[in-house]
Amino acid sequence: MKNWPLAHRILFLALAPVWIISVLLVLMVVIVGITEIDGAIKARGTVIARQLAPASEYGAFSGNREVLQALTQSVMKEDDAKAVVITDADNKVLAVSGKPSKLGPEHAHAADNGKVIRGDHESLIFAAPIYQGKAESDSFDLFDRTPTDKAAQPKLLGRVYLELSTHTSRQSKNVFVALSVLIGLVGTVCASILALRMSRDLTRPLSRLLDGVHRMEKGALDTRITANSGGELQELEAGFNQMAEKLESSHKSMMEVNANLENLVIARTRELELRNHDLELLSSTDKLTGLFNRLKLEQILEEEHHRSQRYGTAFSLAIVDIDLFKQVNDTHGHQTGDQVLINIARILQDHVRSMDAVGRWGGEEFLVVFRETTIHAAIATAEKLRCAIANHEFEIVGKKTASFGVTAYYHPDNINEMMKRADNALYHAKKCGRNRVEASEM
Secondary structure, three states, X not given: OOOOOHHHHHHHHHHHHHHHHHHHHHHHHHHOOOOHHHHHHHHXXXXXXXXXXXXXXXXXXXXXXXXXXXHHHHHOOOOOEEEEEEEEOOOOEEEEEEOOOOOOHHHHHHHHHOOEEEEOOOEEEEEEEEEEOOOOOOOOOOOOOOOOOHHHOOEEEEEEEEEEEOHHHHHOOOHHHHHHHHHHHHHHHHHHHHHHHHHHHHXXXXXXXXXXXXXXXXXXXXXXOOOOOOHHHHHHHHHHHHHHHHHHHHHHHHHHHHXXXXXXXXXXXXXXXXXXXXXXXXXXXXXXXXOEOHHHHHHHHHHHHHHHHHHOOOEEEEEEEEOOHHHHHHHHOHHHHHHHHHHHHHHHHHOOOOOOXXXXXXOOEEEEEEEOOXXXXXXXXXXXXXXXXXXXXXXXXXXXXXXXXXXXXXXXXXXXXXXXXXXXHHHHHHHOOOOOEEEEOO
C-alpha cells in the first residue's frame, strides 16, 4: 500500500471502515433487531449531544476551556454517561470528562453527518457539530435543515462527542445480542487497525512537512526533510526540499542585494549631508572674506533681538567702515582692495570673542555683533579692533585705518532703529576725521 497512488490510498482507508461498520450494523439489526432500549438510548444520546452543541458555541468561539469543561462535567451526571469530549474544528480536544474512546477522523465525519458510532468497551458515541450563530430549528434540534445558500452556511467551530455506556441495556439482552457485540468489537478492531495505518501513512509525512514549514517560518531556510514516504507523498517531500533550496538561494541573493543597497544608501546619505553642509556654508558665508554674509547677519540680529526682548539680556553692535578704501581700488586695483578686505576680516575675527559674530555688511563695511555686551564694553572692544587695524602693515598699501559706529539694544528697540543709530555714529566718526570709534546711545 505504501507505493499506491495517494488518491487510492485515501479512498481505501476511508471507505473500508465505513463498509465494515455498515455490514456489522446490518448483521446486528438482522440478529437482534431494533429494541426499545436501543432506540431509547440512541434518542437520549442524540438529544443530549445536539443540545450540548449549541450550549458549547460560546466556549468554542472564545476558547474558554473552563466553560467547556463545566459543560462536560454537567453532562457526565446523566445516566450511563461514560465520557464527554469537546473538540475544535480540527478535532483537537478542548475539554474532556470521563475516559473517552480514542477519537479518529471517522468520528469527525460522523459528527458532521449526524451519525452515531460505537466506542470502546460497550459504548455509543453521539456527536454533533458546533456552528457559530446557527439558528434554532426546533426545541430539540432533532431535525437537520441544511441551508440551500452556500453563503449562508454557518461557520464550524468544533464538535461535541457524548459517549454513553450500553452495559446496562446489554444485561437484558440474550445470546444473540452478545454475539452482535462480539461482531461489533471485531469490526471496531478492524476499523482501528485501518485508522492507525491511515494515520501512520498520512500523518508522519505531513508532520515532517509541517515541522519543516515551521522551521523555515522561523528563518531556518536550510531545512530539509527525509523524502521516503512513497508515491505522491514522496514527490511532495522532494518538492518541498527543492522549494526550500530555491528559497535559501533566493534569500542569499536578496541579502546580498540588500547589503549593496544599504551601502549605496549610506554613501548617498553621506554625500547629501556634505552637499547640504556646503550649501549651508554658501548661503551664510561671504565668498571673499569667509565671514558671515549680510543674510546671516540679519538672522543673527533677529535672534539676539528676540532673546533680549524675552530675557532682558544686552547686546551691542558696531558698523566698521574702511577709511578711504576707494583710493586703494583706484590706485592699486581691485585685487589689492580685495586683499585688504580679507586681511581686515581676519583681524576682526581674531580680536573678538568666539561668541561674537563678525560679517561683511557690504562693500568695505563690516558688522560686529557683541552678544551679552553693554555699550561700554562694546566701545572698548571696538577701540581694540581699531588699534589692531591701524597698527597692521598691509601689503602694497601699507597702513590703513577704519571708523567704527557703535550702539546697543535699548528696550523697546527694533533692528532698524539700532542700525540707524550705528550708522549715524559711523557718519560722525567719518566727519570727525576718521580712524575713530563713535557711539550712539538713546
